[in-house]
Amino acid sequence: MKKLLAPAALLAIGALSLTGCTDNTASADAAGDGAITVNASDDACTVSTNTAPGGTLKFNVKNEGSKVTEFYLLAEDGLRIVGEVENIGPGVSRDLVVIAPEGKYFAACKPGMVGDGIRSEFTVTAAKDGAAVSADRAALQKTAVDQYAAYVKDQSEQLLRGTKEFAAAFAAGDEAKAKKLYPEVRMHWERIEPVAESFGDLDPILDAREADLEKGDEFTGWHRAEKDLWAPEGYKKMSQKERQEIADGMVENTEELNTRAQKLEFTPDKLANGAKELLDEVATGKVTGEEETFSHTDLWDFQANLEGAKIAYEDLAPLLDGTEDELNKQLKENFASLQKQLDAYRVGEGFKFYNELSKDEVQELAAGVDALSEPLSRLTAAVVK
Known part of the structure; x- marks a missing residue:
């Protein structure tokens, strides 16, 4: 976030x-x-x-x-x-x-x-004369953005369904179920995080970390629930009424996010920049362990950010054919390489907790992120020309 x-x-x-x-x-x-x-x-x-x-x-x-x-x-x-x-x-x-x-x-x-x-x-x-994109390339761009828009709508709907299930378990005090759902449901958020962040009013309400809060800000949303589920030493657990208030707010604001997401329009540059933003999220939060301070479920977020970035890239890949073949090849290889690195930390249907990783393992993951980040930073210029 x-x-x-x-x-x-x-x-x-x-x-x-x-x-x-x-x-x-x-x-x-x-x-x-x-x-x-x-x-x-x-x-x-x-x-x-x-x-x-x-x-x-x-x-x-x-x-x-x-x-x-x-x-x-x-x-x-x-x-x-x-x-x-x-x-x-x-x-x-x-x-x-x-x-x-x-x-x-x-x-x-x-x-x-x-x-x-x-x-x-x-x-x-107004645009300069002759600045319009060619008809063939425009068709490829439209296909890319239509595909990505459908993906965002699907992920937003799944996020809403999952949030309702998580909120019900959390409000009822069913911590075992809520802990299981927490990283799974958040993956829907993380896959489309730049979209969620584009709604400047909803993002801090739903996804602000406690460390990001400024004086006077209210601590709500996913990370408020996270702290209560994985309570640190000396923390006073919320009452049932307080849990219900947090749960109700999460559902209400996610419903609003879903409503807005269904109406969003995209352009090729937004897809490409969004893919880079997702990888930046990995570099600045997930691979450092700062996102999920209490649950240490950062690798679930890492996986979701990587998936979201790859979807955007794959939707845009036809625009690279014949003009940016080397960049296309490099992106394909580096996405696969980083995924292979992350797969090494899978446990069952999930991942190892971040605090179980060694410093060397974290550094290796960070190096993989850097290797993908460089060619991904060139994607926007390649698809909008």
Whole structure:
């Protein structure tokens, strides 16, 4: 779970500070390849231009600060994520490639990957003549997004059914059943995590970790239930009434998520960027053991993130045939290699608990994630051209 916007921040979205944001009308080709340059620091987010023609946009984001940062292109409502690139270390540059139609947006940097971030208005004008995608390629793109949309709808529906079953067991105090269902049901969430995170109001309510909470935030959702089921020393268990409240909230908010997911529309860049985001989730949470602090079921999440990323890639793979054959081959091989690594930790229908892994085993998994991350970062540019 990436905490883009906390509930309290959503109430103040219109008052997000513009301090440090600099927009001008400099050439979007400052990076030399048509990219819009973004210079991010600990207190500024300087974008080389505040306008660009519709179509494929490339942002080259350089972190000139001392903190790890993230960059987002947000829709006009300030909540929906159009595209993002995260975990940009000091001195590191990363690219974000998106397809953006005419409209109003926000460009946003988030130093330290916490808080509301620093944002500025960004306008996409009408597309240039001749910028349309060829008919054949457009047909392949439509097939890819239709297939992925169907996958998201299916996973969202399964998540809702599973959440209802888990919530009933949790509220009733049936801890054995709830513990069994917890990692299994969460896999549906993890497979489509970027979709869930695009709903900035629902993600923190359902998936915020206790360590991510800011002062005044309420601890709810999956990880609140997780803490009660795998209670740490000195923890006071919830009453039946408190469990019921958590369970009811989980079902209500998952129903809302499912309703929204059924109406989502996708573009090829969202699929490709979503696949990379899923692998970033593995790198920043699952392979470090920070996601499932109390249950240590991180490898179930790891598997689900990997599956979700692979589905998005496989839907897009026909767009690589004949133009990016080497990239296609590398992605196929690296997905298979990382899956083989993860399979080594299977136990029955599940996996070993994260706290049972040695440091060497964790490092090997991290290396496998890195090996896949590099070619996957090139997928967006390959499928939107």
